[in-house]
Amino acid sequence: MNNTHTGQAGKKLSLKEKYALMTRGLGWDTSYEPMDKVFDQLGLEGIRIHDWDKWEDPFRLTMDAYWKYQAEKERKLYAVLDAFQQNNGHLNISDARYVNTLKLFFTGITPAEYNAHRLFAMLGRQFPGPGAAIACQMQAVDELRHVQTQIHSISQYNKYFNGLHDHSVMNDRLWYLSVPKSFFEDAISSGPFEQIIAISFALEYLLTNLVFMPFMSGAAYNGDMATVTFGFSSQSDEARHMTLGLECIKFVLEQDPGNVEIIQRYLDKWFWRGYKVLGLVSMMLDYMLPRKVMSWKEAWEIYFVQNGGSLFNDLSRYGLRMPRHWEQSVAEAEHLSHQTWNSFYNFSDAAAFHVWLPSDEDMAWLSEKYPNTFDQHYRPRIEHYRRLQAEGKRYYNPSLPMLCQTCQIPLIFTEGDDPTRTSHRETEHEGEKYHFCSDGCQEVFEQQPDKYVSAWLPAHQILQGNCFAPDADPQAAGFQAEAEVMRYFHVNPGQDNMDYEGSQDEANWRLWKGLSPDGASKAPPAA
Amino acid sequence: MNPIQSTVFMALQTNDDTRPIIEALQRDNPAAVVHRLPAMVKIDAPGRLVLRRSTVEEILGTAWDLQAINLNLISLSGNVDETEDEMVLHWNR
Amino acid sequence: MQTNSQAPSSHPLVRDRVDNFHGQQLIYVGWDHHTMICAPIALLVPPGLSFGELVDSLLAHSAFALHPDWPRINWAEVEWFASDQPVTPRRDTALKDQGFGHKTFLRMRTPALRGIAGSGS
Incomplete structure (x- = not known):
């Protein structure tokens, strides 16, 4: 064995020495092509x-340790998944309504993890510093692991609940999923630098x-062993x-003072883009977890206001400051989940999960968590819906x-x-009108209008006739445009969506749990 | 720039592996506050939080590799500085 | 300011230009203080459609008509805004002939009506 690096056989390397050898020690400068052509972005x-050598991973994780710990994480995860399947873990959740949070997660977030995998694989290629390149390579592998473990975990739910059957097509086509999809695209x-900041x-x-x-703590609180495990493993x-x-x-x-202004601009943009995607999470926390952990407003206070x-x-x-409009995100925490949920109540016949009205108990919780807004603005319309x-x-x-551009x-x-x-905000660019939900979104547009x-705005694509399956014929007599759009989304109307009450999911849940139609428990059928 | 007290935190899965880690954090960081949530434990501390390998080993009574924290760490906040002997989270170094 | 990111293409694809709507155009309509209808609506209309027809045939079959305030609207009192500026639409005039071109946002306000139980919803 060649121990020339250490000079003496058998000496255990310190973490810092090992990291230096197994990252920077693996890099080289190209000779047959100039470096700026190789790293052309x-x-x-x-x-x-x-000076790329100034890059240092504080965890000082090297590939050998990476594989060791990732393998251990996988062993732990798959042991839990086996137990979950073998013990019909899907029957131990708090309520079948809970599974709708998984439907949203699986169609919205899991495909995003795959895009993150692609992004980091490309990014690792673009950075000439081996420390940065290796960290990106590890993250590319991590993100692929997340996709795979999420698909595997949720496959158990897919056997028993509707709406989980086609996450990748749905992510490409379903209207509300264009929000996380367009974020990643x-x-x-x-x-490359904007990618890593984003x-x-x-x-x-x-x-x-x-x-x-x-959300994962909420999964635990709602008895979902599989999701907690893949969630925390991710x-x-x-x-x-x-x-x-x-x-x-x-x-x-630290590399150059001229970088500050560019980075601040990226932070302003990507904070706002990310905050907008998180509206879906606000709805999960406040309206979709049958047993609630904390409100969106509390979560935003802890994880954004305090931690951020x-x-x-x-x-x-x-010389960096808080991202533009962060104060607005705090003020809007009083409204975000209520307004987001209402949009899914409006359009739940075109979604791939079920909605339901908050119970009296849920509404009491919402009043308590949102004393400034819920009773005044949101309770009356829920009572009207009732x-x-x-x-x-x-x-x-x-x-x-109408969608934000x-x-x-x-x-x-x-x-x-x-x-x-x-x-509503509006601007004109080269003779065309563009509309936005906020100053933040308008500013992002105006930085890069091209x-x-x-x-690809789903509502406009539907109206342009671009959301039909290849075999659909809009000219045919009796053409059902709405049904054809649902077919293009791979959504089964009434089965995957609309109200939870009266759904196949609800009927199955009652059957499995031995519940009578009025919700009272009855003795399970004799074996 | 804003009036917020800078807090660092470490969030760990609730399991047998993390019990001695949480105990070591409490022992070495008297100002730390431990929040027990469903399936996870979040440890907040003002400005700085240190995890010492020697303290975990003392509690465990056996050798422990600090990098094994990667198995059970859910999230953290702060600048990280890690050696074989300790992992420090801090603001304003 | 233009991008600092990847080199911009010289001819960006304008995906929602009016030519892509097969002879029709988009009009958006919103109703202030009636947030039960979760967002302004997007309608596909022939540019020659009169404003009166927009209200009588399209809005009357839209989400707006499902709001309990819809039958109570006093149309003589309705205030209209285009691009958030006050306008006085002419019922018998085509949309395109009164400046309501492709992707115009029309907002209506009904001063006497404030949504469900006056909540603005």
């Missing part, structure tokens, strides 16, 4: 890097705590990803919504000084 953004089509810093460091911590990688994000930002800021505030206190020495449902006249919105969310948000008036004018 580095100069496009105006970021200046003078925006990131992956950026320059995903590793803004998404992982500032925002994913909101997805994984309250999240154990996220701690490393967050550290990568913070390290990257400090590295770039600490982070930006630390970064202020580089009356309509009792009369058999359930309200579904038969129209298509940037975040692609319908214009469901309201003005800061009037929560009953839709927030990128966002090509946004």
Whole structure:
């Protein structure tokens, strides 16, 4: 064995020495092609890097240790998944309504993990510093692991519940999933430094705590052993990803003072883009977990205001400030989940999961958590919906919504000084009108109009006739446009969506749990 | 730049592996506050939090590799500095 | 300011130009203080459609008509806004002939009506 690196056989390397040898020690400069041709995307953004050797992973994780710990995580995870399947773990959840959070997660987040895998594989190729390249390579493998473990975990639910049958097609086509999809496609089509700020810093460091911590803790609280396990197994990688994000930002800021302004612009953009995607999480926490862990407002206070505030206190020495409009996100925490949920109640006949009205107990919880807004603005319409449902006249919105050109969310948000008036911003670019839900989204557009004018907005695509299956014939007599759009989405109307009450999911759950139609428990059938 | 007290935190899965880690954190960081949530434990501390291998080993009564924290760590906040002997989370180094 | 990211293409794809709507155009309509209808609606209309027809035939079959305030609207009192500026639409005039081109956002306000139980919803 060759021990020339250490000079003496058998000496155990320190973590720092091992890291230096197994990252920087593996790099080389190209000779037959100039370095700037090999790493040809580095100069496009105006970021200046003078010394890649200054990059250091604080975890000092090397590939050998990486494989060892990842293998151990997988062994633990799959042991739990086996136990979950063998013990019919899906019957131990708090209520079948809970599974609808998984449907949203699986169609919205799991495909995003796959895009993150692609992004980091490309990013690892673009960075000439071996420390950065190896960290990106590890993250590319991590993200692929997340996709696979999520698909595997949720396969048990797919055997018993509707709406989980086609996550990848749904992610490509289903209207509300264009929100997370366009977020990742925006990131992956950026320059390498913007990509890493977008995903590793803004998404992982500032925002994913909101997805994984309250939501996975909520999964545990609702008896979902499989999701807790894959969630925390994924999240154990996220701690490393967050550290990568913070390290990257400090590295770039320390390399050149001219980088600060560019990084601040990226942070402003990606904070706002990420915050908008998190509206889905607010609805999960406040309206979809049968047993609730914390409100969106509380979660935003802990994980963004306190944690993000600490982070930006630390970064202020580089001249960075909190991202633009962060105060607005705090004020909107009073409204976000209520407005988001209402949009899914409006359009639940075009979604791939069930909705339901909050119970009296749920509404008492919402009043307590949102004393400034719920009773005044949101309770009256839920009570109106109740009356309509009792009369058999359930309200579904038969129209298509106006969408924000940037975040692609319908214009469901309201003005800061009037929560009953839709927030709308408009601009004209090269003779075309563009509409936005917020100042933040308008500013993102105006930085790069050429990128966002090509946004694939689902409502417009439907109206252009682009959301039909190849064998559909819109000219045929009796053509059912709405049914054909659902077929294009791979959604089975009535089975995958609309109200939970009266659904096949509900009927099955009652049967399995031995519940009578009025909800009272009865003795399970004799074996 | 804003009036927020800078807190670092470490969130760990609730299991037998993390019990001695949480105990070591409490022992070495008297200002730390432990929050027990469903399936996870979040440990907050003002400004700085240190995890010492020697303290975990003392509680366990056996050798422990600090990098094994990667198996059960859910999330963290703060700048990370890790050696064989300790992992420090801190703001404003 | 233009991008610092990857080199922009010289001819960006404008995906929602009016030519892509097969002879029709988009109009958006919102109703202030009626947030039960979760967002303004997007309608596909022939540019020659009159404003009166927009209200009588399209809005009357949209989500708006499902709001309990819809039958109570006093149309003589309705205030209209285009691009958030006050306008006075002419019922018998085509949309295109009164400046309501492709992707115009029309907002209506019904001063006497404030949504479900006056909540603005």
